[in-house]
Amino acid sequence: MVKIMLYGVRDEEIAMVEAWSLKNDVRVDYTKLNLTPDTVTLAKGYDGVTISQVADLDVSLYSTLASYGIKQVAQRSAGFEMHDLEAANANQLIISNVPSYSPESIAEYAVTAALNLVRKTELIQTKVAEQDFRWMPAIRSRVIQEMTVAVIGVGRIGSRVASIYRGFGARVVAYDIEPREEFADLVEFQSSLQAAIKLADIVTIHMPATPQNYQQFSLDLFKQFKPGAVLINTARGPIVHTEALFTALEAGYLVAAALDVYDGEAPYVPVDWRGREMLDPVFQRLISHPQIIYTPHIAYYTDTAVRNLIDSPLDATLDVIRTGDTKLRVN
Template identity: 45%
Template sequence: MKLIMFGTREDEKKAALSWAEKNNVEITFNPSPLTLENVHLLEEYDGLSTSQTAPFEDDIYEKIAAQGIKQVAQRSAGFDMFNLEKATAHNLIISNVPSYSPNAIAEYAVTAAMNIIRNTEKIQNKVKQHDFTWNKSIISKEIRSMTVAIIGTGRIGTIAAQIFNGFGAKVIGYDLAPNEKAEAFLTYTDSLEEAIGNADLISIHMPLTKENTYMFDKSLFAKMKDGVFIVNTARGKIVNTKDLLDALNSGKVAAAALDTYENEAPYFPKDFSDKSVEDDVLLELIQREDVLISQHIAFYTETAVMNLVEGGLDSAKQVIETGSCDNRVN
């Protein structure tokens, strides 16, 4: 069996080679994403794994199928970059890795929350300017005095709730499908509006769907407490960024920690240190003291990388051998 891994990073190779040896599979690494320009490479392989960040072009599904490939194994939990209807129409099985290390993302969410609550960036900026004074601009709250709303209580949201609960916060949550395990760490509200309206800190942990795209917009921000904190380690398009900036400017939102951004695909995870960033909204997010933005990196731990690589390759192999896989999403 021969597989090709598109979008391969150096940090993935050790886990992939170990998996290949255990499973007696030949693996080729390609650092580029799968595109119409390189889809012809598939003719030499039985299956593929990829790590797409930008959406697939709609014409690519037919090209993949024409090479005799039956699946596309994404190395992430998110799969909103794929047109599932197009994939299904060409008999392609799309798979994800639904649970690779929920702890990694939950821990990062809490870390980011701590940073914006405790004003660490403002404090460091003052120290760099040799301003060692204490003043109102850097005084902070304690998590144990706050109500934290977890929006989306799956694996990641539940672990985030557990950690916030450990700090002594009052943790509430909302999910269309309540999770019994989460109830050990939070109290469910009857509606999203009730959750966000009572929260001092809101941590978002939902997958992106058509229904929740730009759910966090000006109308929802208006229902929040003044001075609320927002953490988003889920998907960028759940939050309308321009509406968030308006809420920050008005003081409705005190600060935001964003590990994802609605128009991140051209930039994350790429090196623009010697290039020009043309996205004015992204530049504003980077420059603001009340925004902590990172490059969709909450997942990025050694454990998570290993699990993502193995999960993607397992799914590719399973489809080739059985015609389907456990983590199929279409």
């Protein structure tokens, strides 16, 4: 019987894993541990591996897995920047991802985060908790219909974000390094990132992390924001220079931000850190900043997405075992 090992499985995923195993007549074993040099031996004797971690993999793992006869590693996320693709190629390992597990989930959350900033719900709830029920300019809001939204990255997720904002009646501008013609009726593509940002009351990021956009949202870029604008990042942490964002907020280049991702999140997300010392001062400042709403990489986190993040990598793993390839490979 075909055997697959899953690393980093959470309790809530076990029933989904077992359902897939029964449906496909494949033995699937699992561990809550991540794939590391200390745990890689758990994969010995298996035909395939899937993982769900955000920290970079130790490059020695690729040769070890290859020595076990394993031909692939299925990443249970859209991002695959944690993999050294050259090292994987050198060991004839196929790396796959899940390019689309629920774009609607992320799009809906990105808009929800923006609405919370625009409608100042956190401040309102704080005042209610203080039993301060007054109406005052500090909690007065704007209307989305009268705003311009800049969607940065118009793919599966960005296009859905644009569609939701169009439903509100907002003007939607966009920037993408490769504008797709099928979205030309949905957004007004701009010639540059800077051109899109200068028009926008809401800037919402939906790009993958690449070497080219590492810390692209820098202080120089924040200086070009429209006065009163807000930033939403439900994409990847490395795209935003966090300390530059602090400076920009304090200087008034933008008024607020909602971040579902952070460049240094790997040790903390998803981990119960209660009662433990926060070792990252930038992250500590981020989660306590009065102008930032931070959430722990949960924009995707819906029933649909969790199920797809189990089924799709297992399907890809089985494809490689049976055919030698998968349409989800990234190397």
